[in-house]
Amino acid sequence: MVRIAMAEPRAVSSANPWLGLDIQSEWERFSQRETTTSSVWTSHVWVDSMHCAACSGRIEQSLKQHAGVLAVYASAASKRVRIVWDAQKTSPSKWFANLNEIGYPALPVTEYNAITDRTVQQRKMLWRLVVAVFCMMQVMMYAYPTYLTGSNDMTADMVQLLKWASWVLTLPVMLFSATPFLSQAWSSLKQRQLGMDVPVALGIMVAFIMSALATFAPGGWWGDTVYYDSLTMFVSFLLIGRWLDVKLRNRTAGALENMMRRLPHAVLKKNDAGEWVQIAASNINVGDILFVRPGEVFAADGKVVNGNTSADESMLTGESDPVMKAAGTKVIAGSGNLTSAIEMQVEQVGEGTQYHALVNLMASASTEKPGIALLADKVAQPFLWGVLLAAIVAVLYWWSTDPAKAVMSAVAVLVVTCPCALSLATPAAMLASAGTFAKGGVLIRRLQAIQAISEVDTIVFDKTGTLTENLQQVELAEAHPDWGSTLLLDMLATITRDSLHPVAKALHGFALQQDGSDQLPMQHWQEVVGGGTSATFTTQSGDAIEVKIGNARFCGITNEPETEALRQVYLTTGATMLARLTLSEQVKPHAKAAISQLISQGLDIQLLSGDRIAPVKNLAAQLGIANASGLQKAEDKLQHVKLLQQQGRKVLMVGDGLNDGPVIAAAHTSIAMGTGVPLTQAQADMVVLGNDIGVLVSLISHCKKTILIVKQNLLWAALYNAAGVPLAIMGLLPAWLAGLGMATSSLLVLLNALRLTHWDQLDWQKGQA
Amino acid sequence: MEIAFLLIPMAVILVFAILGGLWWAIQTGQFEDLEEEGSRILEQD
Numbered sequence: 001m002v003r004i005a006m007a008e009p010r011a012v013s014s015a016n017p018w019l020g021l022d023i024q025s026e027w028e029r030f031s032q033r034e035t036t037t038s039s040v041w042t043s044h045v046w047v048d049s050m051h052c053a054a055c056s057g058r059i060e061q062s063l064k065q066h067a068g069v070l071a072v073y074a075s076a077a078s079k080r081v082r083i084v085w086d087a088q089k090t091s092p093s094k095w096f097a098n099l100n101e102i103g104y105p106a107l108p109v110t111e112y113n114a115i116t117d118r119t120v121q122q123r124k125m126l127w128r129l130v131v132a133v134f135c136m137m138q139v140m141m142y143a144y145p146t147y148l149t150g151s152n153d154m155t156a157d158m159v160q161l162l163k164w165a166s167w168v169l170t171l172p173v174m175l176f177s178a179t180p181f182l183s184q185a186w187s188s189l190k191q192r193q194l195g196m197d198v199p200v201a202l203g204i205m206v207a208f209i210m211s212a213l214a215t216f217a218p219g220g221w222w223g224d225t226v227y228y229d230s231l232t233m234f235v236s237f238l239l240i241g242r243w244l245d246v247k248l249r250n251r252t253a254g255a256l257e258n259m260m261r262r263l264p265h266a267v268l269k270k271n272d273a274g275e276w277v278q279i280a281a282s283n284i285n286v287g288d289i290l291f292v293r294p295g296e297v298f299a300a301d302g303k304v305v306n307g308n309t310s311a312d313e314s315m316l317t318g319e320s321d322p323v324m325k326a327a328g329t330k331v332i333a334g335s336g337n338l339t340s341a342i343e344m345q346v347e348q349v350g351e352g353t354q355y356h357a358l359v360n361l362m363a364s365a366s367t368e369k370p371g372i373a374l375l376a377d378k379v380a381q382p383f384l385w386g387v388l389l390a391a392i393v394a395v396l397y398w399w400s401t402d403p404a405k406a407v408m409s410a411v412a413v414l415v416v417t418c419p420c421a422l423s424l425a426t427p428a429a430m431l432a433s434a435g436t437f438a439k440g441g442v443l444i445r446r447l448q449a450i451q452a453i454s455e456v457d458t459i460v461f462d463k464t465g466t467l468t469e470n471l472q473q474v475e476l477a478e479a480h481p482d483w484g485s486t487l488l489l490d491m492l493a494t495i496t497r498d499s500l501h502p503v504a505k506a507l508h509g510f511a512l513q514q515d516g517s518d519q520l521p522m523q524h525w526q527e528v529v530g531g532g533t534s535a536t537f538t539t540q541s542g543d544a545i546e547v548k549i550g551n552a553r554f555c556g557i558t559n560e561p562e563t564e565a566l567r568q569v570y571l572t573t574g575a576t577m578l579a580r581l582t583l584s585e586q587v588k589p590h591a592k593a594a595i596s597q598l599i600s601q602g603l604d605i606q607l608l609s610g611d612r613i614a615p616v617k618n619l620a621a622q623l624g625i626a627n628a629s630g631l632q633k634a635e636d637k638l639q640h641v642k643l644l645q646q647q648g649r650k651v652l653m654v655g656d657g658l659n660d661g662p663v664i665a666a667a668h669t670s671i672a673m674g675t676g677v678p679l680t681q682a683q684a685d686m687v688v689l690g691n692d693i694g695v696l697v698s699l700i701s702h703c704k705k706t707i708l709i710v711k712q713n714l715l716w717a718a719l720y721n722a723a724g725v726p727l728a729i730m731g732l733l734p735a736w737l738a739g740l741g742m743a744t745s746s747l748l749v750l751l752n753a754l755r756l757t758h759w760d761q762l763d764w765q766k767g768q769a
Numbered sequence: 770m771e772i773a774f775l776l777i778p779m780a781v782i783l784v785f786a787i788l789g790g791l792w793w794a795i796q797t798g799q800f801e802d803l804e805e806e807g808s809r810i811l812e813q814d
Contacts, residue, residue: 119801122801123795123796126795126800130791130795134784134791135784138784141780142777157774158770158773158774161773161777161778162777165777165778165781168781172788
């Protein structure tokens with residue numbers, strides 16, 4: 001099966017792969033028309049490689065020179081470029097090609113609506129916060145004089161004016177800023193549940209009504225004390241937590257959505273006249289013949305009808321070897337065409353493909369995820385009932401003697417206990433940690449993951465890309481004694497020079513590194529898919545010898561020695577074996593130390609891989625992992641993790657390939673290593689952007705520290721309430737002191753959480769020899 | 770002290786004016802990209 005050099009279809013020889021975007025229905029998916037009649041469009045594209053302001057500057061500069069492009073706004077922080085262009089003068093494929101030329105390949109942002117929704121939501125939350133904080137500051141100013149002066153220092157008119165002014169400034173806080181709490185409390189009451197928002201809303205409402213009565217009808221049984229300052233401060237504190245939460249979630253979600261698009265947008269289809277035409281991927285039908293060039297991704301499931309190639313299916317099946325594809329064999333949408341151009345016949349498109357099945361499997365697995373209740377919520381439920389009960393007790397206790405004091409005491413109970421410290425305790429600590437992690441290259445998608453990770457007792461690792469590098473490590477296992485090693489290396493370097501196969505690339509790199517030269521004169525070079533390459537060299541005596549490099553079958557080796565390496569390749573001429581090389585995966589630096597550290601912490605470490613059993617076992621032995629299995633498909637892994645969970649284990653899954661997606665979604669919690677497929681990252685609770693497995697150890701210990709601080713915070717909040725509530729019931733705590741106590745307790749909680757902003761990623765190595 | 774009767778309502782109006790300015794800032798996305806804009810000026814086109 002000699003590789004066929006297929007002629008590139010003439011119709012598209014100079015075509016660019018984005019031509020499919022020039023169909024209006026396609027570009028409408030990521031663009032908006034300026035006005036309904038104009039030909040000016042605004043498009044949003046995602047440029048993953050734009051990292052800094054210099055990149056965005058270069059992009060803007062280059063695109064602005066393009067005829068028909070009216071304006072360009074590039075933002076490196078969001079990795080997005082907004083392009084305003086005229087459809088009569090240019091087309092998307094032209095500026096897509098332009099971006100590619102200058103080294104910034106782009107993707108259309110089709111989820112534009114979701115992104116705008118998120119922006120609007122985030123802005124609204126920030127606006128609520130800003131309104132609350134500004135009104136609070138001014139209300140504080142008005143409240144300050146009444147705290148300082150004696151009862152007769154200010155005229156009654158002045159006191160009344162201050163109250164009115166405070167009321168005016170509290171109105172926006174009540175009517176706008178606090179609405180999320182009020183409406184959530186209302187909906188939880190409708191479901192007959194007592195949420196954290198119920199006492200919050202009750203406190204806000206009672207404090208506001210009492211204050212309003214005291215302002216406009218002073219002298220009734222409700223007295224004449226106002227609580228506007230406590231009220232606005234309280235709302236502001238709560239909103240800070242909410243806003244940080246929204247911001248964090250949006251940042252991670254936006255980045256990942258765009259990377260999920262792996263399938264090509266446009267393909268080459270053979271039309272009825274036998275010519276190749278560019279069509280949008282969404283227009284592919286079953287039975288179409290498509291032309292797929294090397295380096296492209298298959299857009300649909302189907303079978304090869306013409307040509308030979310190898311495909312990279314590692315993301316879908318976990319198989320790290322390229323899979324040989326001859327005429328008649330199946331290819332899978334989402335896998336990559338590696339070596340040569342082929343023609344394929346489409347058998348499944350869109351929802352019917354294996355790629356979509358996998359995506360759906362992930363989606364359904366994620367809905368099965370065990371919900372982890374926040375620690376505070378567990379404490380909150382009985383606490384909330386306690387608070388309400390205490391408030392009622394206070395009212396009953398004082399009602400007969402002094403109704404004003406009764407309601408004041410009840411408000412004091414609600415304000416002093418206003419579960420501010422309690423509701424801040426968990427998010428403050430978790431957000432502090434999340435921010436610290438983000439700076440250290442660890443992104444968190446679900447805050448609950450911090451708690452989940454602190455509780456795990458079993459860690460399941462994927463192999464490739466997680467514990468090992470994707471690069472292949474080459475070793476010269478055997479060399480023919482009669483052939484000089486320089487000549488062997490030169491031949492090895494030369495014969496592997498022109499192949500795109502990952503193994504050939506690894507061998508080529510190895511030979512060059514050993515000072516081999518890839519410039520030997522060589523004739524008749526051929527590459528055989530699923531075998532190797534062969535070529536003819538001329539020796540110094542003038543004889544032509546045919547040299548082959550490849551697997552045992554290709555080189556005619558019958559007695560292949562047993563090995564723990566991932567695979568073996570041979571360099572032969574005729575029946576003589578010149579050299580035997582082994583390829584193994586390179587274990588990541590720190591992997592061994594990190595694993596032994598984790599084991600010493602009492603964690604059960606397991607290894608699941610889609611690769612052959614021997615190399616997996618070998619790697620496990622190297623790293624000291626007792627429990628390792630090879631040949632695991634996505635379903636097997638899912639089964640394994642579910643079994644562990646049924647035994648009551650809390651499983652942390654660390655993976656990177658797309659086939660880990662369902663497992664990652666089903667596990668108690670999960671971490672994706674950043675070089676993996678974006679889809680998996682979208683499912684994983686945390687994403688480690690670096691390549692260092694050692695971060696895991698410090699990550700786990702920092703999560704434990706976070707939960708410790710959460711518990712301290714909760715304990716502090718509980719003690720504070722235990723002291724404050726009796727005083728408030730006794731009527732010994734004026735509302736302003738209750739407000740001050742509430743603020744102080746919240747502040748202490750925040751300061752305690754700030755201790756989490758220090759994270760030494762390398763501290764785990766200190767205990768190592 | 771009579772001036773306080775004028776200053777207090779004025780302060781209330783000022784707060785609303787400041788909030789108006791902040792509303793504009795938020796809606797035009799002034800707070801959405803705090804790192805990049807600062808370094809943009811250092812880049813030569």
